[in-house]
Amino acid sequence: MGMKAQRALAGALLAPAVLYILALVGLPLALAFVYSLGDVRVGSTGYRFVGLENFRSVLSSPTFRAAVGHSVIFTASVQAIVLVGGNALALALRRRFRGRGAVRFLILMPWVAPISLGAIGWKWILDSIYSVINWLLVRVHLVNRFDPPMWLGDPTLAMLSVIVVHSWRLLPFATVILLAGLTSIPPDILEAAAVDGAGFWRTHFEITLPMMRPIINVAVLFGVIFTFTDMTVVYVLTRGGPYDSTQVLPSLAFFTGVLGSDLAAGAAISVFLVPILAIVAWRMLRVAARAEVV
Amino acid sequence: MTTITHAREGRWLTRAGRWTVVGSAVVFLGFPFYWMAITAFKRTGDLYNVGNDPFVFNEPPTLSHLRLLFGQTLFLRWLLNTTAVGIAVVAVTLVLAIPAAYALARLAGRWGERLGIAIFLTYLVPSTLLFIPMAKVVAVLGLQDSLWALVLVYPTFTVPFSVWLLMGFFKAIPREIEEAAMVDGLTRLEAFVRVLVPISLSGILTVVIFGFTLVTQEFVYALTFIYSAEHQTVSVGVPIFLVRGDVYYWGSLMAACLIATLPIAFVYDLFLDRFIAGFTVGAVK
Numbered sequence: 001m002g003m004k005a006q007r008a009l010a011g012a013l014l015a016p017a018v019l020y021i022l023a024l025v026g027l028p029l030a031l032a033f034v035y036s037l038g039d040v041r042v043g044s045t046g047y048r049f050v051g052l053e054n055f056r057s058v059l060s061s062p063t064f065r066a067a068v069g070h071s072v073i074f075t076a077s078v079q080a081i082v083l084v085g086g087n088a089l090a091l092a093l094r095r096r097f098r099g100r101g102a103v104r105f106l107i108l109m110p111w112v113a114p115i116s117l118g119a120i121g122w123k124w125i126l127d128s129i130y131s132v133i134n135w136l137l138v139r140v141h142l143v144n145r146f147d148p149p150m151w152l153g154d155p156t157l158a159m160l161s162v163i164v165v166h167s168w169r170l171l172p173f174a175t176v177i178l179l180a181g182l183t184s185i186p187p188d189i190l191e192a193a194a195v196d197g198a199g200f201w202r203t204h205f206e207i208t209l210p211m212m213r214p215i216i217n218v219a220v221l222f223g224v225i226f227t228f229t230d231m232t233v234v235y236v237l238t239r240g241g242p243y244d245s246t247q248v249l250p251s252l253a254f255f256t257g258v259l260g261s262d263l264a265a266g267a268a269i270s271v272f273l274v275p276i277l278a279i280v281a282w283r284m285l286r287v288a289a290r291a292e293v294v
Numbered sequence: 295m296t297t298i299t300h301a302r303e304g305r306w307l308t309r310a311g312r313w314t315v316v317g318s319a320v321v322f323l324g325f326p327f328y329w330m331a332i333t334a335f336k337r338t339g340d341l342y343n344v345g346n347d348p349f350v351f352n353e354p355p356t357l358s359h360l361r362l363l364f365g366q367t368l369f370l371r372w373l374l375n376t377t378a379v380g381i382a383v384v385a386v387t388l389v390l391a392i393p394a395a396y397a398l399a400r401l402a403g404r405w406g407e408r409l410g411i412a413i414f415l416t417y418l419v420p421s422t423l424l425f426i427p428m429a430k431v432v433a434v435l436g437l438q439d440s441l442w443a444l445v446l447v448y449p450t451f452t453v454p455f456s457v458w459l460l461m462g463f464f465k466a467i468p469r470e471i472e473e474a475a476m477v478d479g480l481t482r483l484e485a486f487v488r489v490l491v492p493i494s495l496s497g498i499l500t501v502v503i504f505g506f507t508l509v510t511q512e513f514v515y516a517l518t519f520i521y522s523a524e525h526q527t528v529s530v531g532v533p534i535f536l537v538r539g540d541v542y543y544w545g546s547l548m549a550a551c552l553i554a555t556l557p558i559a560f561v562y563d564l565f566l567d568r569f570i571a572g573f574t575v576g577a578v579k
Contacts, residue, residue: 009482010401017394017413017453024431024450025416031427085319092315103316105563106324109555112562113327114511114529117551121326124333124544130341132329132348168323180570200308218574229420232513236533250422250514257426258518270423277423281415288411 035267054268063244064252064269071248074163075227081167082223083216086174090182091204093175111172119236122165126151126237155245158238162246166233170226174219181215182208217287221280228276249273327552334359334549341544359545368523369550372531375441376554379527380509382445387452387505388498394453395460396486400469410461417454421514424450432519443519444527448512452505459504459572463497464490500568507558528554 036055039048058064089107093100110118125132134148143149151161185208193203209216231250234240240247240255247255249272257266333341335355346352363369394413398406421428428447437443467490475485491498509527516530523535532550536543562569 006401006482010397010406013393013397013401014409017390017457018409020390020449020453021413021416024428024447025419025424028424028427028431029419031430032423035427088315089319092312092319095312097312103320104566105559106320108563108566109327109559110323112507112559113551113555114513116513116529116533117554118326120533120547121330121551124542124548125326125329127544129344130348130544135344135348168326171319171323176566176570177573180574215574222573225418225420229422231422235513235517250420253422254425254514254518258429263426263430267426270426273420273423277418277420281418284415284418285411 032267032271035263036271038264040263050264054264055271058265058268058272063247066244067247067249067252067269068272070159070246071228073159074166074248075224077163078166078170078227079220079223081163082170082174083220085167085171086178086219089171089175090178093179094182107175108172110169115169115230115232116236118169119165119233122161122168123152123237126161128153152238153242155242158242158246162234162237165237166227166230169233170223173226174223177215177219177222178212181212184215185211214287214290217283221284221287224276225280229273327555330548330552333544334546334552336545338545359543359549362543363546363549367536367546368526368531369528369536369546371524372526372528373554375525375531376510376527376529379441379444379448380506383448383452383509384502384505386445386449387456387501390449390453391456391460391501392491392498395457396464396490398457399461399464400472400486410458413454414458415454417451417458419450421451421512425514425518428515429518438519439521439525441520441525444509444512444516447515447519448509451512452508455508455572456501456505459501459568460494460497462571463494463500467493497568500565503561503565504569504572507562510554510558 034047037049037051039046039050039053093104124130128150131148131151133151134143137143138145138148149157151157189207189211190203193207198206229250231248231254234246234248234251235254238246240251249269253266253269256262256269260266332349332351335357336351337353337356337358340346340351340353343352398410398413402409432438432443432447435443435446437446471493472482472485472489475489476482480488511529512527513529516527517534520526520530523531526535528550532547532554536547536550
């Protein structure tokens with residue numbers, strides 16, 4: 001087959017997927033920017049360009065500024081918990097042992113379960129009256145039974161709950177990714193370190209972690225995306241409350257743009273996700289490029 | 295002598311450390327599912343008696359929550375909706391992704407590599423950035439409150455990842471296999487369809503499972519586009535429409551969560567290593 005024919009065939013095979021992605025990812029993405037620069041509401045037919053007006057009004061809203069803070073705290077805390085936990089768990093699961101398959105299955109469940117259903121399970125665990133956690137805490141006399149903690153009703157505790165539940169969901173994913181990195185380290189390097197008398201912690205920090213850098217990057221990059229852009233946990237557990245204390249950027253965009261019908265403001269809020277996405281995409285490209293070179 | 299004791303002690307410590315970590319992880323990650331299971335079979339009186347020990351059955355277990363769930367709610371309908379959308383989305387995904395992945399793996403050379411990565415990056419564009427304009431697209435096409443809206447939109451996240459996964463599979467198959475078929479007189483397209491696709495069935499199956507899992511997990515688009523209870527999927531129907539007013543039917547809710555989760559968990563577990571290979575973007579050899 002000639003070069004030309006081959007190129008034509010490649011084009012024909014690629015066209016449907018590329019056109020679909022352009023139409024349903026590219027176009028809406030462009031529309032998101034267009035909306036954020038215009039005056040559009042549900043029901044109104046016209047479009048009037050207003051420049052950065054939406055961004056100005058969004059930026060001046062205290063709810064929005066608080067949501068930026070919540071998003072940062074939410075994302076950073078979840079990544080910290082998931083990285084430390086995932087590393088520990090991956091190390092513990094590295095060697096084969098009896099029952100590892102069953103443990104792996106159990107550990108994977110939070111990642112595979114639809115997150116809205118996992119979150120509703122947690123909503124029951126954190127219930128204001130029937131919380132099993134409170135029952136335990138009362139039993140061991142850590143809290144007063146007449147004044148138990150309101151996990152989803154108190155601003156600080158609600159944020160904590162949202163962070164814990166999202167970490168619960170993401171921990172399995174980080175663990176399996178890190179485990180893949182861990183098992184790819186040649187065993188003879190570790191054996192050599194043991195022969196040289198390096199203990200567990202020294203081996204871990206001076207050999208294992210540096211060798212796992214690329215894979216840790218991957219886990220963090222996906223983790224940031226999955227956390228920063230998620231609104232499901234917040235929506236199911238708290239609806240952003242109490243008093244917007246758990247409102248994050250994606251949930252605020254939803255409440256403003258979809259339920260509040262202010263499309264322009266909603267679009268402007270979600271456009272604030274873009275810088276983080278761009279950074280992650282750029283880092284991801286570097287990881288991919290390095291993997292290719294090696 | 296001392297080194298032996300040391301080694302033994304070290305091994306014991308490692309083992310204790312491992313079981314502490316594994317034990318606490320299993321409790322933290324698994325507890326909600328245990329809780330769903332026990333809640334689903336407890337009598338209502340037992341559930342709502344604060345004096346009862348919540349970890350055990352204080353009254354005999356019951357099937358009434360399951361009966362309520364299947365008899366008087368739309369749960370079964372939601373399961374069917376999810377399955378139907380899942381099948382349609384997987385079909386669309388395969389039709390779009392298999393040829394594209396093949397072209398990128400075999401025909402496109404260096405720029406194929408770049409286009410492949412570009413397609414993969416669109417997987418990172420989240421629904422929470424696109425839902426507002428996407429609602430407009432759905433409205434223009436007259437698909438509001440229809441499952442077709444989901445069939446239209448869900449491939450936006452299944453196609454990029456599937457192209458990426460399949461590209462890896464096709465690259466791993468030696469070129470000689472198709473070349474031999476082409477020497478035997480097949481055109482390149484025929485060699486692809488008749489030779490390469492059949493030996494890539496396990497890769498294609500991986501994409502099927504992955505696509506189906508993503509469809510069952512999706513929440514944001516379904517919440518945005520679908521208004522009526524009958525047209526919901528499981529992931530929105532259960533947490534939003536199984537709650538009446540302020541009343542949570544915890545027994546039925548937890549049963550629904552568990553029933554919707556277990557089958558996908560089993561299948562996903564079987565294909566785990568392949569998904570990881572896709573996610574690690576080549577950072578692990």
